[in-house]
Amino acid sequence: MNKRVLSSSYLGVESFLIEVEVDISNGLPNFSIIGLGDTAISESKDRIKTALKNSGFKLEPKKIIVNLSPAGIRKEGSHFDLPIAIGIMLVMGFIKDRYNTIDNYLFLGELSLNGDVKRIRGALNSVIFAKENGYKGVVLPLENFQEATLIKGINIVPVENLNDVVNFISKNIVKSVQTKIIEKNDENLMDFLDVKGQSMAKRALEIAAAGKHNIILIGSPGSGKSMLCKRITTILPPLNEKEIIESTKIYSIAGELTESKPIISSPPFRSPHHTSTPVSIVGGGKKVIPGEISLASGGVLFLDELAEFPRSVLESLRQPLEDGIVSISRAQYRVEFKSNFIFVAATNPCPCGYALEPTGKCICTQTEINKYIKKISGPIMDRIDLHVEMRRLNENELLTYQSGDSSKIIRERVIKARAIQKERFGDDIYNGMMSQKDIQKYCTLSDENREYFKKVIQTLQISARGYDKILKVARTIADLAGSNDIEKEHLMEAVSFRENSIN
Structure with missing residues (x-):
């Protein structure tokens, strides 16, 4: 039987x-x-x-x-x-x-x-x-x-x-179960107010959050890079129902749900160590499970000390950063995991970390500096929308600390900018994910701005991908300002986040 x-x-x-x-x-x-x-x-x-x-x-x-x-x-x-x-x-x-x-x-x-x-x-x-x-x-x-x-x-x-x-x-007897109400605890959250100064870096993170742009902070030890990056989730909008289901699906497959965290109700923040293997970052293994880039989907993947990561790990990020998915192939099957995250990275500018400081504290030769920063390949840097240099605060800046906007205020601006993008594209598409067709439609420039941008391209030797990235960032800056058109000041600010002394 x-x-x-x-x-x-x-x-x-x-x-x-x-x-x-x-x-x-x-x-x-x-x-x-x-x-x-x-x-x-x-x-x-x-x-x-x-x-x-x-x-x-x-x-x-x-x-x-x-x-x-x-x-x-x-x-x-x-x-x-x-x-x-x-x-x-x-x-x-x-x-x-x-x-x-x-x-x-x-x-x-x-x-x-x-x-x-x-x-x-x-x-x-x-x-x-x-x-x-x-x-x-x-x-x-x-x-x-x-x-x-x-x-x-x-x-x-x-x-x-x-x-x-x-x-x-x-x-036909079903066990009676009381559904737990999962409340988000907003007390004792990290806040952008905790970080002194660094207004340009804070502005860049606001733009990154508003348009889902990738960002890298390059700066000296103690300048606040990690502190700022760890606070980006405090300015992200809450996940909608679809995003909650998508994130929870991935965490469920990975076995990362617990009794205290049965669902993923807020944007994930993943921060793997620089000793992580390519499989742990991308996913796969003998039993194919999601990696860090999939667990970060809907939230943030933060790689601190980016230049210390193995080159194989960094190069494996190329496809996920470009396509928003990671494909893992085996002899008999192929699986895809969603990897729609904001990539946030932080690194020192040189081995000793003080190449950007005006005090002459850096002890590295130019050859050592070039070798260190080139651990991050050109193609990876090209896929990062916002490049920000940070220097340590001097004694006057530390003592005359002026507080900027709180995470709550910045978050409100981010939510408004995303609402504009939702009206423009519908769900699941943001400025950082625009296609060529979208760029041509929504990132038009006046004749004056076109001439200015032409000079920028010639001077900075910007690639085609870099050209697109600047326009996408400028579109987000315009959305934060509530402007229908990309004005010159929006374009200039976007360009300022693309040029730096390291690259």
């Missing part, structure tokens, strides 16, 4: 249907799982038998064969424990499917030895798949309930243990 229980698996962030077929017959006692499962799946036999025994279900010595269909696709993860256990209980008569539940619900969950159902990866992705394909609902661990409820219009059945599953299938 055999039974079929529905579940799902995923490649990248896309889920697909898995049919868990269970056949039990007389013969030598044996338990085998077929269908290209990984180590976690092959080890599930002992977990399932022990969980059933400790939940009060005594297994008879039978020949048990479990097939995960389609058999030709590699499957990974421990979330097949629950559907396999349900299939066994159905065949052995421990459960009666009186409400035709098995054909209308997907089942996901890892089992502990005492029969508890534990948190899994990719629950949100499976819920989206179930809704899109017309299933009635999803049965999943209680710990995944909060993220699953982001998707409306589908039944979510949280279970804490195997007995909860039996009650649902046999008696």
